[in-house]
Amino acid sequence: MNQLQNFTKGFIKDNPVFVLLLGLCPTLGVTTTAINGLGMGLATMFVLVMSNLVVSLIKNLIPDKVRIPSFIVIIASFVTIVELTMQAYTPALFEALGLFIPLIVVNCIVLGRAEAFASKNNIISSVIDGLGMGLGFAFALFLLGAVREILGSGAILSMKFIQGDGMLVFVLAPGAFIALGYLIAIMNRLKKTT
Amino acid sequence: MAKKESSFVNMVLTLFVVTAVAALALGGVYSVTKEPIAIAKLMKTEKAISEVLPEFDNIQEYKILPEGGSDSLTFFKATKNGEEVGTAIKTYTDRGFSGRVWIMVGLNPEGVINNTAVLEHKETPGLGDKMDKAKSDWSNQFNGKNPTEFKLKVTKNGGDVDAITAATISSRAFCDAVQRAYNEFEKQDKR
Numbered sequence: 001m002n003q004l005q006n007f008t009k010g011f012i013k014d015n016p017v018f019v020l021l022l023g024l025c026p027t028l029g030v031t032t033t034a035i036n037g038l039g040m041g042l043a044t045m046f047v048l049v050m051s052n053l054v055v056s057l058i059k060n061l062i063p064d065k066v067r068i069p070s071f072i073v074i075i076a077s078f079v080t081i082v083e084l085t086m087q088a089y090t091p092a093l094f095e096a097l098g099l100f101i102p103l104i105v106v107n108c109i110v111l112g113r114a115e116a117f118a119s120k121n122n123i124i125s126s127v128i129d130g131l132g133m134g135l136g137f138a139f140a141l142f143l144l145g146a147v148r149e150i151l152g153s154g155a156i157l158s159m160k161f162i163q164g165d166g167m168l169v170f171v172l173a174p175g176a177f178i179a180l181g182y183l184i185a186i187m188n189r190l191k192k193t194t
Numbered sequence: 195m196a197k198k199e200s201s202f203v204n205m206v207l208t209l210f211v212v213t214a215v216a217a218l219a220l221g222g223v224y225s226v227t228k229e230p231i232a233i234a235k236l237m238k239t240e241k242a243i244s245e246v247l248p249e250f251d252n253i254q255e256y257k258i259l260p261e262g263g264s265d266s267l268t269f270f271k272a273t274k275n276g277e278e279v280g281t282a283i284k285t286y287t288d289r290g291f292s293g294r295v296w297i298m299v300g301l302n303p304e305g306v307i308n309n310t311a312v313l314e315h316k317e318t319p320g321l322g323d324k325m326d327k328a329k330s331d332w333s334n335q336f337n338g339k340n341p342t343e344f345k346l347k348v349t350k351n352g353g354d355v356d357a358i359t360a361a362t363i364s365s366r367a368f369c370d371a372v373q374r375a376y377n378e379f380e381k382q383d384k385r
Contacts, residue, residue, distance in 0.1 A: 032320035062208050063200040070212045077216040081223050088230035091238070153320060168360045171320035 007128050010136030016109045017140035017180075018187040023109040027141060028176040030100045034157055037145025039097045040104075041138025043082055045131070047104050048113060051075045052130035055118040071114045072105075079104045109137060140183075147179045238313065239298075243270050243282045246300025246309040250274045260378050264288075267378055278303050284313070285375035290367040292316045295325075297368065299375040306340045310372065315364075322364030332358050333368065341376040 016022050026044070031037040054074050062070050083101045086094040094101075104110065113133055118126040149155055152170030154162035169175045198204050243253070250272035257266040268284040280302045287295050295315040300308040310333050312326045324330040335356060336344075346369040347353020348362055357365035 030319070032318075036319060061198060062212075063198045063204045065200040066205045066209050069209060073212050073216050077220055080220055084223050084227040084231070088227035088234065091234040168321070172318075172360075 003125065003128055006125055007132040010129070010132035010134070011139065012136075012187075012191065014133075015136045015140055015187070016133055017137060017144070018184050020109070020112075021184075022112050023107040023137065024180075026100060026103040026107055027144065028173060028180065029103065030097075031141055031145040031148055031176060032152070032171050033149045033155075034142055034146040036097065036100075037141035037143075038138060039093065040100050041134070041141040043086075043097065043101060044104050044107060044110070044137055045134025046082060047075065047078045048110050048134040048137075049127055049130035050078045051110055051114050052118040052126040053123060055114040056121060056123045056126035059119045067119065068111075068115070071111055071119075075110050075114065076105050109133065144176070144179055144183060147183065148175060151175070151179070239284070242298040242311040242313055243272075243300075245311050246298050247272050247280045247282050248274075248302075248308065250279050258378055258382070260374055263374065267375060269378075269382070280308055281379060283375040283379060285371045285378075287367045287371035287374065289363070289370045290315060290317060291322050291361070291363045292318070295364075295367050295371060297371045297375075299372050301376070301379055304340070305342070305376065305379060306338060307336045307372070307376075309337055312368075317364045317367075318361065322358065322361040324358045324361065325364055325368045330358075332356075332365075336372065341373065346370075346373045346376070 010016065012019075014020060017024070017027050023044075026040060030040045051071070051074055055071055079101065082104075083094075083098070086101065087098070113129060117129045121129070146156060148170045149157075150166075152166045152168060152175060154160060154166035167175070170179060198208070247270075252273045254271040254273070256269050256271075258269060259266045263286075265286060267286075270282040270284070272279050272282065280300055282298055282300045284296065284298055286297065293316040295317070296313040298311045298313055300310065302308050312333070315323065315325065317323050317325065324332050327333060339354075345353040346355065348355050348357040348365050348369065350357065350362060351366070353369070355365060355369055
C-alpha cells in the first residue's frame with residue numbers, strides 16, 4: 001500500500017464514522033451544527049496524529065501486556081494539552097467545543113488507530129494514517145452536522161434560512177441516529193457503484 | 195530493536211516512565227496556560243458585568259451565601275459618580291438539564307432586571323443552549339421586568355416566562371437562577 005492510498009483510505013474505504021462505525025459517542029453528541037462537528041473533527045485529528053506519532057516512536061519500548069494502558073495515558077495527555085491550550089488562547093472556540101474535548105479520550109478511533117496501525121507501522125505511515133483518518137472523521141462529522149443543522153434548525157453554518165425552529169428531532173439524539181443511518185446507506189450505495 | 199519482553203520489571207518500569215513523562219508534560223502545559231486561562235475567565239466576567247449593567251465607573255464586590263444554596267453568589271455593586279446604578283449578581287442553579295448553570299443578572303436599584311448573561315452551562319447544544327444570547331434572543335424577555343410582578347416561572351407552571359421550545363427544564367433552571375439572585379438582592383435591600 002503506498003502512502004497516497006494510506007492517506008485516502010480514511011475518507012471513503014475505511015471512513016471511521018461511515019464504515020468502521022467507531023467513535024460514535026462524540027459523533028452523535030456534537031454534530032448538532034456543522035461548525036461543532038468540524039471543530040470536534042479537527043481537534044480529534046490533532047490528537048490522532050500526535051498519538052499515532054508517539055505510539056509509533058515508542059512501540060518497541062512498550063511490553064505487549066501494558067500497551068493499552070500506556071496508549072491511553074498518552075492519548076489522555078494530548079487531549080488535556082489540547083483542552084488547556086484552547087482554553088488559554090482561543091476562549092471563543094473553547095466555549096463552543098469545551099464540553100466535547102474530554103470526549104476525545106473515549107473516542108475508540110484514537111485508541112483503535114494506535115493499536116491497529118501505529119503500533120505496527122513506521123512513523124511516517126502512522127502520521128499519514130492519523131492525518132487521513134482524522135480528516136475522514138472531520139469530514140463525516142461536518143456532513144452529519146450540516147444535515148442535522150439544516151433539518152433541525154433551518155440554518156447552515158449558523159445562518160438561518162427559515163423562520164423559527166426546524167424539525168427539532170434532528171437536534172436531539174434520535175435525529176442523530178436517523179441522519180447517520182441514512183448517510184451510511186448513501187455511502188454504501190456510492191461505494192457499490194464505484 | 196526487538197520488542198521488550200512482558201516481564202514484571204519491564205511492565206512496571208514502562209508504566210512508570212510513561213505516566214511520569216505524561217505528568218511532567220501536563221504540569222508544564224498547565225503552568226504555562228494557567229495565567230492566560232485566568233485572564234480569559236476574568237475578561238469574561240468583566241464583559242458580562244458591563245453587558246448587564248448601565249454605564250458605571252466603580253464596582254464593589256462581595257459574596258453572599260444564599261439560603262439553601264451550596265455555593266455563594268457574587269454581588270458586584272456598581273456606582274457612577276457615587277450614585278448607585280445597579281447590581282450585577284453572579285448566580286447559579288443546580289436545576290439545569292445537565293449540571294450547574296452560571297448566570298450574571300443585572301438589577302437596577304429598584305430591583306428591575308436590566309439584562310442577563312449566561313456565563314457557563316452544559317445544556318443540550320441546539321436546545322437548552324438557546325438561553326445563551328449568542329444562540330437566541332430568548333432571554334431578552336426578562337429585560338425590564340420586575341420579579342415582584344413578573345412571575346419567574348414558565349407558563350406551564352403558571353408563570354409569565356415563555357419557555358424555550360423543547361427545553362422547558364433549561365428554561366426553568368434559568369428562572370431559578372434569576373429568582374435566587376433576586377431573593378438575595380431583596381434581603382440585602384431591606385437591611
